[in-house]
Amino acid sequence: MSRLNTVCALDLGTTKVCCAIAEYDGEDLHILGLGEVPTRGIRKGAVVDIDLAAEAVAEAVDAAEQVAGIPIDAVVVGFSGGRITSANSRGVVAVAGARREVRDADVDRVLEAARAISVPSDQRIVHVLPQQFTVDGQEGVKDAIGMSGSRLEVDAHIIMGSNTALNNVIKVAHAAGLEVEDVALQGIASAEAVIQEEEMERGVVVADIGGGTTDIAIYRKGSLIATSVIPVGGNHVTGDLAVGLRCDLDAAEEVKRRAGHCLQLTVPADVMITMTPMGYDASVQVPARYLAEIIGPRAREMAMLIQQAITKTGPASLYAGGVVLTGGGALLRGFPEVVQQETDLPCRVAAPFDVDGIGHEMRDPQYATLVGLLRWGTRSIRVAHVKGKKQQRAFNVTGTTRHNQTQVSERLNRWFRDLFTPSSKGN
Ligand SMILES: Nc1ncnc2c1ncn2[C@@H]1O[C@H](COP(=O)(O)OP(=O)(O)OP(=O)(O)O)[C@@H](O)[C@H]1O
Ligand SMILES: [Mg+2]
Structure with missing residues (x-):
C-alpha cells in the first residue's frame, strides 16, 4: 500500500482565509479538515497588516486542526496581490x-x-x-x-x-507559527483544481473571480502560456450595489447573493425584492431588474478585462476549451453568459473535483485555490520525496531554511490546549 503523506494548504483570500489538511496516498486527496474565517489584514490579495492577517491564519488553522485531529506546522500558501x-x-x-x-x-x-x-x-x-x-x-x-x-x-x-508581497505572505505564515513549504500563484492553483489535462491540451482560459481580484491562467497545447491578476472581483459588484441601493455592504452582499443578476432582460419586470436601505426603519420593495441594472455594467467590465487578457495571447479560436470561471464571484447569476458574449467563447462555472473525505464541502468554486494548493503540495511530495530535499524547499523571507523549534512547539502547545479546553474557543 502507498505511504500516506499529509498536505496542508493556506489560501489568503480577500474575503476569507482558509486552511485545509488532506492525506495523499500517491493518487487521491482525502480531505481531513477545513477551517475558514473572514479575512483580516488583506486587501486585493495583498497583506496590509501582518498581525491581523496572522491572527486570522491562526484561527483558520486551529479550526482545520480541530476537525482533522492532527496538528500541522507547514503549509503550501497561495499568493496573488502586488505586482x-x-x-x-x-x-x-x-x-x-x-x-x-x-x-x-x-x-x-x-x-x-x-x-x-x-x-x-x-x-x-x-x-x-x-x-x-x-x-x-x-x-x-x-x-x-x-x-x-x-x-x-x-x-x-x-x-x-513582488518581493514585498511575497515576503509579507511568508511573514504572516511565520507569525502564525507555520513553515512555508511552498508558494504558488493563486490563479495557477485554482486552474489545477478545476480543469482536466485534456482541456489544457485543447486550449482553455481559467478565471478565478475572487472578492478583490480576478486571477487568470491561460493554457494551450497542454501548457500554461500566460497568467495575470486583474484587481477587480465580486466585492466591486457588492460595492456598486451598496451605492446604488443606499445600503451597507453586508446588506448589499446579502441582496446580491439572493437576487443579483447580470442580465436585466432575463429578470421578469414584476419581480420585487425586499430590503432595508440605510436610514430606513422599515423594509422597501425594489424591482429585481434594478439590481441587474447596477450589476450589469460592472459584470461587463470584468468580462472585457478577461477578454483583453485572452486577446493578448492570440485569437479566441485557439481556446476550444472555452473559458472556465471559478472562485466565489463566478456564482453571480448571468455572469457566464456575459463572459460568453464578450469573449465569443463557451463559458462554464467549475468547482474543484476529485476530492473526497469531507471534500464534499470543498466542491464549491470558492475553494478552487485551496484545493489547487493541496494538489501543488502533493507535487512537492512527489518531487521532493527525500526528506532532506523537502526541508531545503522551506521558504522564508531571507531565503535560508527556517526551523524555529520554539514556534512549532508553541503551536503544538496551543493545539493541545485547545483540544482539552474546547470551551476556551467559545463565542
Ligand atoms: N452566491 C453568490 N453569488 C454572487 N457572488 C457570490 C456568491 N457567493 C460568493 N460570492 C462572491 O464571491 C466573492 C468571494 O469569492 P472568493 O471566496 O473566491 O474570494 P477570495 O478568495 O476571498 O478573494 P480573492 O481571491 O480576490 O483574494 C465575494 O465577492 C462574494 O460576494
Ligand atoms: Mg481567491
Whole structure:
C-alpha cells in the first residue's frame, strides 16, 4: 500500500482565509479538515497588516486542526496581490554524461538556464514552469528524462512576484507559527483544481473571480502560456450595489447573493425584492431588474478585462476549451453568459473535483485555490520525496531554511490546549 503523506494548504483570500489538511496516498486527496474565517489584514490579495492577517491564519488553522485531529506546522500558501509579471523564456544546455541521456540534473540545469531573464529589482522569480522541451531539435517533448540527445532546450513560463508581497505572505505564515513549504500563484492553483489535462491540451482560459481580484491562467497545447491578476472581483459588484441601493455592504452582499443578476432582460419586470436601505426603519420593495441594472455594467467590465487578457495571447479560436470561471464571484447569476458574449467563447462555472473525505464541502468554486494548493503540495511530495530535499524547499523571507523549534512547539502547545479546553474557543 502507498505511504500516506499529509498536505496542508493556506489560501489568503480577500474575503476569507482558509486552511485545509488532506492525506495523499500517491493518487487521491482525502480531505481531513477545513477551517475558514473572514479575512483580516488583506486587501486585493495583498497583506496590509501582518498581525491581523496572522491572527486570522491562526484561527483558520486551529479550526482545520480541530476537525482533522492532527496538528500541522507547514503549509503550501497561495499568493496573488502586488505586482505579478510573467514572461516566456528559453533555456539551452548540452546534455551531460558519456551516454548522452537526459537526466534529472540536465532538466534542473536547463530550467536554471531559462531563469536568465531580466528581473526588476523589486521582484523575484517564483515559478519556472516548463511548457515543452526540445531534444536535439525535436520539439514538443513533455517529459525529457530518459531521452537520448546532446542538446536540451526548454520553453518555460516564468512568473515573478513582488518581493514585498511575497515576503509579507511568508511573514504572516511565520507569525502564525507555520513553515512555508511552498508558494504558488493563486490563479495557477485554482486552474489545477478545476480543469482536466485534456482541456489544457485543447486550449482553455481559467478565471478565478475572487472578492478583490480576478486571477487568470491561460493554457494551450497542454501548457500554461500566460497568467495575470486583474484587481477587480465580486466585492466591486457588492460595492456598486451598496451605492446604488443606499445600503451597507453586508446588506448589499446579502441582496446580491439572493437576487443579483447580470442580465436585466432575463429578470421578469414584476419581480420585487425586499430590503432595508440605510436610514430606513422599515423594509422597501425594489424591482429585481434594478439590481441587474447596477450589476450589469460592472459584470461587463470584468468580462472585457478577461477578454483583453485572452486577446493578448492570440485569437479566441485557439481556446476550444472555452473559458472556465471559478472562485466565489463566478456564482453571480448571468455572469457566464456575459463572459460568453464578450469573449465569443463557451463559458462554464467549475468547482474543484476529485476530492473526497469531507471534500464534499470543498466542491464549491470558492475553494478552487485551496484545493489547487493541496494538489501543488502533493507535487512537492512527489518531487521532493527525500526528506532532506523537502526541508531545503522551506521558504522564508531571507531565503535560508527556517526551523524555529520554539514556534512549532508553541503551536503544538496551543493545539493541545485547545483540544482539552474546547470551551476556551467559545463565542
Ligand atoms: N452566491 C453568490 N453569488 C454572487 N457572488 C457570490 C456568491 N457567493 C460568493 N460570492 C462572491 O464571491 C466573492 C468571494 O469569492 P472568493 O471566496 O473566491 O474570494 P477570495 O478568495 O476571498 O478573494 P480573492 O481571491 O480576490 O483574494 C465575494 O465577492 C462574494 O460576494
Ligand atoms: Mg481567491
